[in-house]
Amino acid sequence: MPKLIVCAKQVPDPEAPPGSLKVDTSANKVVLPASISPVVNPYDEQAVEAALRLKDALGGSITVISLGNNLQRDVVKKPLSMGADELILLEDPAFEGGDAWSTVTALAAAIKKVGEFDLVICGRQAADWDAGQVGLGLAEMLGLPVISLAQKVEVMDGRVRVERVIPDGYEVIESSLPALITVSNELGEPRYATLKGIMAASKKQPAVWTPADVGLDASQVGEVGRKSKLVRLFQPTKExxxxxxxxxxxxxxxxxxxxxxxxxxxx
Amino acid sequence: MASPLSVLITAEVNEGNLSPITLELLGSARDLAGKLGGQVGCALLGSGVADVAQQIIAHGADHVVVIDVPALQDYLSDTYTSVMETVVRQTDPEIVLMGHTSMGRDLGPRLAFRLGAGLATDCIELDIDNSSKQLLATRPVYGGNARATFATDTHPQMATVRSKAMTPLPPDPSRQGETVTLSTMPDLTVGLTLSDRVKEEVKGVKLEDAPVVLGGGRGLGGPEGFQQLDDLARALKGAVGATRAACDNGWWPASSQVGLTGKIVAPDLYIAIALSGSSQHMAGCSGSKTIIAINKDPEANIFKESQYGVVGDYRQVLPAFAKRVKDLLEK
Incomplete structure (x- = not known):
């Protein structure tokens, strides 16, 4: 029975009306109005859905890892209420302001601490920065084979079989396990949380890990652990x-x- | 290579032809290399692709590193990442660019993490900082509601570039350049196996190349609405695209999704029908020369993005619009 790990990020609701978001150009920071509430990144919800479909077919367990600071419990617990088994929060002020590199550094350390697994599943990109680097970078840092942009994921005979979205259709790629998969929106709608799931999730307490808990120094994560420097954040003027x-x-x-x-x- | 390599780009070849993104990258690379005083290189990976090296030089490259082997026939994450790692180590460029395409979305992050390089993905603007001489890479963030400019202290500096964001140079067949090969080839045995490729048949004009694109959204209410769009598209010699919501509902093929996670189109005319104009969608069509909108919600964001608009139910507006368009085209 496969042991699955899903990475899920808390992001500002990407369905919020365009234009409601503002930028503080002097601080290079996004200012979110109170009307935009945090949600689980929709692509990551689809990663949870891909894991749940595998669990439906084969059994196994799903561990979800979320990284950030001030994570809202009712938001980050959503994968649990959908049917995931465990939640680990990498939560510390030191994780703030990270880029793909520092995020991957922390997630890779956390996954090593979790120990054995068959698949790591990530969403194709986060709906806030839209970079699409973490899943692929994580595979490199963990030395795992990776198949990106999955619309269908199956595990059989100790291998993973993925339908990978390409511009004019899809290709079928197989890999040995363990491996990492990133999921694209073509996978389909994630399931709703059931009442039973919500009740079960409310009783579960997530594990909360700091950088030290995963063997990292605060200088390796968050803003100080970045490879890319944010020079300027601005809003294009529309005429x-x-x-x-x-x-x-x-x-x-x-x-x-x-x-x-x-x-x-x-x- | 005698002079330093400022920029290395990765070429893409589709059925024997250079992809438009390659020409766009060459145009941008020439500009950046000019500001850095160095040269432009291009990695050409594939099988039976060596013929296009001369075209790459004509469009702006000084060096083409040709890796033409059967194992690179199809893009496969492992082989391409290994070969590109070798090319970058051999040519030692300041900057590595590739398209934010099906290939670059996969290859870019893997290569960056393997090299320990800072990467900005899906960039729409590239420049060189006057004092630091670093790459300034600008990309839309927060679904296009803001833009961020990144730099990095790493060597090399990397970026993937959005289709149609850069301007190609006119070809100059008299341009001189050299083609080289790799001094050592990496191991190309891989754990991944590609067992099948399933193509969706596209009838009519290809979406990315169509001069007119009709985009349909959730408000069409079902696949029947798309038939009306398809009918008008034929008359206009255009193609039909759809929002993510419409594709996810199965109303139109996912391969014709226009937006951040779908196709990028920049036609002369984009006709947005019963779609709200979400940032996600506009990321795929905001480069269109003229956008017109038909939507029953006067507050819809699409009217802020359009030059002409009609407020009304598409079921009433579109048949009248289509009829007149056909009459006008016949004149």
Missing amino acids: AHCEMIEGESVEEAGTLLADRLRTAKVI
């Missing part, structure tokens, strides 16, 4: 002006829109 086409009826507006495109030489 768009939309010419609204109106008519006696909406049908007429449709006709007039075509006419307008012709006079503007667009068609």
